[in-house]
Amino acid sequence: MRVIGLMSGTSYDAVEAAAADLELRGEALVMRPLGHLSAPYPDELRDLIAGSLPPASATLRDVARLDTGVGQAFADVAVRAVGELCGGAADLVVSHGQTMYHWVEDGAVRGTLQLGQPAWIAEATGLPVVSDLRARDVAAGGQGAPLVAMTDALALAALPGVPAALNLGGIANVTVVAPGAEPLAFDTGPANALMDAAVRHFTGGAAQYDEDGRRAGAGRIDPALLRVLLDDPYYARPAPKSTGKEHFHLPYLLQALAASPVGEPDDVLATLARLTAVTVADACRAHGVTRLVVSGGGAHNPVLMGMLGEELPGVALGSSDALGLPSDAKEALAFALLGFLTVHGLPGAIPSGTGARRASLLGSITPGREPLRLPEPAGRPPRVLRITGGR
Numbered sequence: 403m404r405v406i407g408l409m410s411g412t413s414y415d416a417v418e419a420a421a422a423d424l425e426l427r428g429e430a431l432v433m434r435p436l437g438h439l440s441a442p443y444p445d446e447l448r449d450l451i452a453g454s455l456p457p458a459s460a461t462l463r464d465v466a467r468l469d470t471g472v473g474q475a476f477a478d479v480a481v482r483a484v485g486e487l488c489g490g491a492a493d494l495v496v497s498h499g500q501t502m503y504h505w506v507e508d509g510a511v512r513g514t515l516q517l518g519q520p521a522w523i524a525e526a527t528g529l530p531v532v533s534d535l536r537a538r539d540v541a542a543g544g545q546g547a548p549l550v551a552m553t554d555a556l557a558l559a560a561l562p563g564v565p566a567a568l569n570l571g572g573i574a575n576v577t578v579v580a581p582g583a584e585p586l587a588f589d590t591g592p593a594n595a596l597m598d599a600a601v602r603h604f605t606g607g608a609a610q611y612d613e614d615g616r617r618a619g620a621g622r623i624d625p626a627l628l629r630v631l632l633d634d635p636y637y638a639r640p641a642p643k644s645t646g647k648e649h650f651h652l653p654y655l656l657q658a659l660a661a662s663p664v665g666e667p668d669d670v671l672a673t674l675a676r677l678t679a680v681t682v683a684d685a686c687r688a689h690g691v692t693r694l695v696v697s698g699g700g701a702h703n704p705v706l707m708g709m710l711g712e713e714l715p716g717v718a719l720g721s722s723d724a725l726g727l728p729s730d731a732k733e734a735l736a737f738a739l740l741g742f743l744t745v746h747g748l749p750g751a752i753p754s755g756t757g758a759r760r761a762s763l764l765g766s767i768t769p770g771r772e773p774l775r776l777p778e779p780a781g782r783p784p785r786v787l788r789i790t791g792g793r
C-alpha cells in the first residue's frame with residue numbers, strides 16, 4: 403500500500419510529507435521510503451498559528467480559520483506528494499494536523515487538539531485520509547503522545563544493547579527499547595522550544611532559531627539559570643508523561659530569567675541548549691540507554707549534539723538516517739505507518755509508552771472520492787520494521 407504521511411510539529415515551521423510503500427510480511431512491516439518534501443506554511447497562516455498558541459487565546463473564528471487554513475495547506479502538500487513522490491498514484495493519506503493545544507492537568511491528558519480539517523485533503527487528492535490519531539489513545543486513558551514510539555520500537559527491535567530513539571523537535575521525546583521489556587516512550591521536555599523562543603525574543607522576531615547553534619556556542623552556561631530551569635517538576639515526574647508549548651513558552655522562560663537574570667543573550671542560549679542536553683541525558687541514564695538514534699531539527703545543531711555527547715559518555719550517538727529513516731522525515735513516515743496500521747485493523751498506540759489502558763486503533767477515516775474499501779484486517783501485529791532500498 404502506498405501511503406503519504408503529513409506532519410507539522412510543535413515548531414510549526416513547515417508541513418512535512420513523506421511517502422512509502424508499506425507491506426506486512428509475516429512478523430515484519432516492510433517499508434520502502436519513496437522520498438519526502440517540505441513546504442513552509444504561508445506567512446499569514448504561520449502568524450495566525452503563532453498568535454493563537456498558548457498562552458495567547460483564540461476566538462472560535464480563529465479556530466475555524468486555522469482548521470481550514472491548515473487543512474488547505476496540508477492538502478496542497480498532499481497533492482504535491484502524490485505527484486512528486488508517488489508517481490501520481492497513492493492509496494492513503496495520513497495527516498497529523500497541527501497541534502494547537504495539548505491539555506495536561508496533574509500529569510493526565512484531558513484532551514488534545516490537532517487542527518487541519520481532513521476533508522480538504524480528501525477533496526484535493528481524492529484519497530481516503532486517516533487523521534486525528536491522538537484522540538483515541540487519550541480516550542483510553544493515555545497521553546496521546548508520543549505516537550512515534552510504534553515506529554521507533556519496531557525499528558529498534560533488532561538492535562543490541564538498550565537502544566533508544568530521540569527526536570529533537572520543539573519538544574524532545576525518547577523511545578527506549580530494552581530487551582525483554584515493553585517499550586517506554588515519553589517527552590523529556592523542551593528540545594528547541596525555549597531556544598527558539600529566546601532567539602525570536604532577542605532578535606525581535608528577525609531570526610527564528612539559533613542557526614547551527616552559533617549563539618549557544620559563543621555563550622557560557624549560567625549555572626544559576628540552569629538550576630532554576632531544572633527545578634521544573636516535569637523532569638522528575640515518572641513516565642508516562644507528555645508536554646508541549648502550552649508549558650514551555652516565552653513567558654515561562656522570561657519568568658525563569660526574572661528569577662535568575664542573565665546579561666548576555668548568548669549565555670541564555672548556551673544554558674538552554676545545556677538544559678535540553680541534561681534533561682535528555684538524565685532520561686537516557688535512568689533507563690540504561692546504550693545507543694541513541696537521533697532525529698529532528700535539533701540534530702542539525704552541532705552545539706546541542708556536542709553537549710549531548712558530553713552528557714552521555716559511552717553512549718553511541720547517531721542519526722536515524724543510519725536505520726533508513728531520514729532524520730527530517732521520520733515523524734511523517736511514522737504517521738504514514740500509523741495510518742497503515744489503522745486501515746489494517748491494527749493498534750498504533752503502545753500502552754507502555756502512552757499509559758493508556760489498552761492499545762487502541764488510532765484515528766478517524768475520511769473517505770476519498772471512491773467508496774471506502776479497507777483491506778482485510780491483519781491477523782497479527784508486526785514485531786519488526788524492515789526498511790528496504792529507499793530513494
Ligand SMILES: Nc1ncnc2c1ncn2[C@@H]1O[C@H](COP(=O)(O)OP(=O)(O)OP(=O)(O)O)[C@@H](O)[C@H]1O
Nearest residue numbers: 411412413571572573594611614698699700702703
Ligand atoms: N541548522 C540548524 N541549527 C540549529 N537548529 C536547527 C537547525 N535546523 C533546525 N533546527 C531546529 O529544529 C527546529 C525544528 O525541528 P523539527 O522540525 O524537528 O520540529 P517539529 O517537528 O516542529 O517539533 P516536534 O517534533 O516537537 O513536533 C527549529 O525550530 C530549530 O530550532
Ligand SMILES: CC(=O)N[C@H]1[C@@H]2OC[C@@H](O2)[C@@H](O)[C@@H]1O[C@H](C)C(=O)O
Nearest residue numbers: 412501504547548549550573575733
Ligand atoms: C500533542 C503533540 O502534538 N505532541 C507532540 C509534541 O512534539 C514532540 C512531542 O511533543 C511528541 O510527544 C508529540 O509528537 C510526536 C510526533 C509523537 O507523538 O511521537
